Amino acid sequence: MKIIIKNEIRGRIRFCLQKKRYTAEEADTLQFYLQSLPGVTAVKVYERTGSAAVCYTGAREDLVRGILAFSFDKPEYRALVPEHTGRALATKYREKIIMQVVNHFACRMFVPKPVRFCRMMFRAAGFMRAGGACLRRGKLEVPVLDAAAIAVSILRGDYKTASSVMFLLKIGDTLEEWTHKKSVEDLARSMALADRKCWLVGDGDKEILVNVNDVHPGDIIAVHTGTVIPLDGKVISGEATVNQASLTGEGIPVPKNAGAYVYAGTAIEEGGLRIQVEHAKGATRYEKIIRMIEESQKLRTGVESRAESLADRLVPWSLGGTVLTWLLTGNTQKALSILMVDFSCALKLSMPVTVLSAMRECQEHQLTVKGGKYLELLAEADTIVFDKTGTLTRACPTVADVIPFGENDWDEMLRIAACLEEHFPHSIANAVVAEAARRGLGHEEMHR
Template sequence: MKFKIVYDNNKDIIRVRAGRAAFTTSEGYGLSQLLSQKKGIKTVKVSSTNGSIHIKYSGNKNRVFKYLANLKKSDLYEAEPTTEELSRETNNHYINKILKKIVGRYAAQLFLPTPLNIIKIVYESIPYIVKGIDSLIHMRIDVDLLDATSLAVTLSQGMFGPAGSIVFLLGLSEILEEYTIEKTKHSLENSLMLNINKVWIETETNEEVQIPFTQLKEKDKVIVRTGTIIPADGVIIKGNAEINEATMTGESLPVSKNVGKAVFAGTIVENGSITVEVEAINESTRINQIIDLIESSDKLKAGIQSKAEKLADSIVPWNFAITLLTYIITGSTIKAIAALTVDYSCAIKLATPISIISAMREASEREVVVKGGRYLEAYATADTIIFDKTGTLTKSCPEVAKVVSLGALSDEELLRQAACIEEHFPHSVATAIVNKAKELGLNHGEELHSEVEYIVAHGIATTLDGKRAVLGSQHFVLEDENVKITKEKEDIISENVDKYSVIYFAIDRVLEGIICIYDPPRDEAKVVLNKLRSLGIKDIVMLTGDSENAAATTAKLLGINHYRSQVLPEDKASIVEEIKEKGKKVIMVGDGINDSPALSAADVSVAMKDSSDLAREVADITLLRPSLNDLITIRLLSQQMLDLIHRNYKLILLLNTTFMALGLSGVISPSATSVLHNGSTMLIGLDSATSKNYEINESEIIDIE
């Protein structure tokens, strides 16, 4: 590739330009991915507009130049943009729109002849006046009516300067609102595309094989089991399942589907197992459907934003009343216009959503995905937090402490068979069992069992050599499956359980053995819990399906006074509802399929990084880093967001009251009041968007690796 060096700081950054025709936009994404894989290259930013390539590197820069020089046209390939690239493009797009708006405004004032400038202002006013007429026809006294009246009156009085200021500010607020929605969309897309890394497919010889998602193609037969996301559009050719299609339809209740029915990428199998013949692998189609759903819903609005909009509309009649009263008392049209052009509602409606999206942006930059502003508000004001234990308060990679055979199988064979069954399910305990078998070299050449059935929060059932085999909790194996246990086996189990979580394994109603799982608390857990208490969380509760011994041990280590053991999924949801009925505002933090009912029931829910697809789908907030420290980050950011909004309310009240008083007293002209009002509104909006409002001291979050 031929290129020209346009910047080199002789340290760690270079920028080269290959020319406009060097690569297309899609090839630019591929080029970025290709270079990012090279040794010594940290980050790559490309622009297809002029063929610019910005590279941050470490080590020898000549090696980087060599990479670029050796690139051939045939090496380029088309690719989809990463989340970071999409976010950067969105930011650049709206920054350019805002700059064009500002430059256009002042260029027109400086260079456009007055008659043409007046025509421009009148033309740009028409859409807002039409909105106001619509409000008037439908008897709504709202901000649209106030804006239209302000424009109509100032234009009719020949006050084109104030009219131009109003139009400019309204246009700017629309751009910022569009930006708010776009950023929210990208956050939602990111949360729904998490961790679709590998899928199970059925081969022509009916074997189950796991492959990378990127290798999935049309006509492949994908196997999707309970709690797993459907990776592509297709048709069910085997099995039946209850499918959560909330991402497509907005309906939270699962839909029953069987052979011949269509299923869609991004939906979740809540219960059952299906084989899907892939018809379309099109991420953009799925994302467009999600976007359509979000655009037609109210999910991205925080309650405080809705309140702000209602407050803004409720102030409008007072603006009209003050304007009319001013005219009656003074008889001055000029003073009345001064009162009309200074309104509180515009600043309130503009600053509040900007404050919310800036907080969401800050969360995103700290690798926390928030699905809407209302959830940040709920998180900031919550007084109770409920944790699932396994994989949330404890490490996301538990280990097998010991395997105890209680029947004919040896310890090694028991573990091998358990791993063969567990490898089909995305759960931290299942992963621990599979990893332990691999560590000991206990591999299986082919599947030992028939179709595997996952019973949410209980365990797994299948058939081994024609006999029913079950693997799971004590409640599931011994009670639900009626597996008999002798006094001798009870004594052996009692001697081994201690502080461990225990997985029971039975074949043909005979208890073959137990697998003891050691799941220590996360290193940062205790510090995080104490910090949350200092930030206003009054009660911390731990829920777990584990034994009393394991639950008590973890609770004692973390200083948790309230916990419940051997809890079923439906019990978790009931406990959340029970606490809410006491007037508490509840945060639920979880990671597993079994946490989903409780996540749905909470006022606001958080899914951990390695959560199941179903948990991420249900959760309102998703952490992208495997650390509880981000729970503190969200609390601080959300509280700072509310502080900023309340500060803006006070500032808007003070400034606009001052401007109106000056205008009514005749100290300043209507043009001046309009400029001061609109200018202060814009400054408050811009200030609300800055990162300085969300500065978090490192000492406030202690990260223990």
């Protein structure tokens, strides 16, 4: 594939392929392919302009060769893309905001004035209802400020200002919704299943190590002790205790046997299962994580509660400032500007997003936090109890020596051991398999 280098500096290159624009799928394929190249530290793909920027270390020639080897048609490159990337969400809200802006200005330029007036009054009625509902509850909250700003503009006959206020409020609501959903999805992606391989039961009851993307509904997979279940499905044979804490928060393992349903992302603590896959690529796990995060947000931190309380307490001050400004200046426009300068929305949004960002940061360091409440409690802890040393150690042992018994060959013993151990994710098993690979010892299935 040919590329056009638009600009470059040391350690960064920006280029275009032979496409003027990428689809979301193509942009994701290119991005995750580039991220898989050695020496690449950061990638940004711009689907609207058909270009990509890559930050890298190492030789420029190696990077260029890797880029030239790329093709959108190769299935192995498409397989690098996780199920949820966030690009679709960004595209959805970006287009939503663009349409809101276009509709607002197109209406102002081309729609007859009487129709614009009816449309404005219809939209204003929604804000009035929200403000009235707050007053009926005996509360002065942000909807009261919005309704007051719109109502005063309409009473003054300043319909253009009223329409602009509603437009800006709508844009603000969309940005707030986008920010929150993006934070939740970013955290969910960081918690989503990272395992890319699983054992597929083939002909003759033989277990074959395959990519998770190659497993389809109806296939049977084998999951052993200490392994994370990669896909949702029903148990057809075997018995095991399954830790479901990653989805349900239950600390006690649940027994599973034939006929039981198991979920991707849960882990087998003891035993083994044969599972008939029902949802390929862990289709339901992502949604379960999203629900778990949304439930965890109900465990509000004290800081979040105080921020929300402070935001509500600012509303009377904003109303008082509006009245005072009008009394001092007699200028309604200046008084209205006080209503529009309101910080309560920012306070209410910033704290939950901050907590979600902190949870995401913890997840990137292999720490799962299931609610902002626990982050706050951790700051008050003075003693931490660990249940085992494996919680603290890196769990990366290496093979120091192989001592064969009898007349057995050293390499043959390591090959057989690696063949057996590759079915288990334990750190010692990984060390044996890694040593066999380092010595170039292949080990096809040698056991029954």
